[in-house]
Amino acid sequence: MPPRRQLSGAAEVRKSNEKRGQFKERCRQGVEIHESGFKVYPCRHCTSENKECFIMPEKYEKCNACTRRGKSCVREFHTEILRDGAMPMDILETKMKAWTDASK
Numbered sequence: 001m002p003p004r005r006q007l008s009g010a011a012e013v014r015k016s017n018e019k020r021g022q023f024k025e026r027c028r029q030g031v032e033i034h035e036s037g038f039k040v041y042p043c044r045h046c047t048s049e050n051k052e053c054f055i056m057p058e059k060y061e062k063c064n065a066c067t068r069r070g071k072s073c074v075r076e077f078h079t080e081i082l083r084d085g086a087m088p089m090d091i092l093e094t095k096m097k098a099w100t101d102a103s104k
Contacts (some may be wrong), residue, residue, distance in 0.1 A: 023072070030068035033060055044074040 004067035017081045037056035043063050046053040080099055081092070 025069050026070050029060060030064045032056070033062075033064040033067055037064065040075075041077045044076070045069070058077070 033056045034054050037054040040053050040055050040063070042051065042053035043066060044050075046063060046065050049065070051065055055062075060067060062073035063075070075098060081095055084095075087095075
């Protein structure tokens with residue numbers, strides 16, 4: 001593996017400012033999702049942190065907390081329940097109950 005190239009002082013500042021800008025944008029998006037999105041069954045991160053989980057699927061693919069963190073959003077519940085597409089409400093409720101019972 002070749003040695004890591006050292007950045008000049010100006011390049012380090014640019015990189016730092018770029019990261020800071022990305023973080024600010026993620027925070028802005030997280031707030032937008034929380035305020036304009038809707039509450040859903042929590043993703044893995046929100047479950048582990050005991051937080052509420054909000055999504056805005058028409059605009060962002062991650063929940064508010066995962067967007068702010070800049071990490072992937074693992075939503076097993078959403079994937080499992082929505083996998084079969086549209087279905088009558090009684091069948092959906094049965095699937096939801098089965099999934100929650102199995103995940104305990």
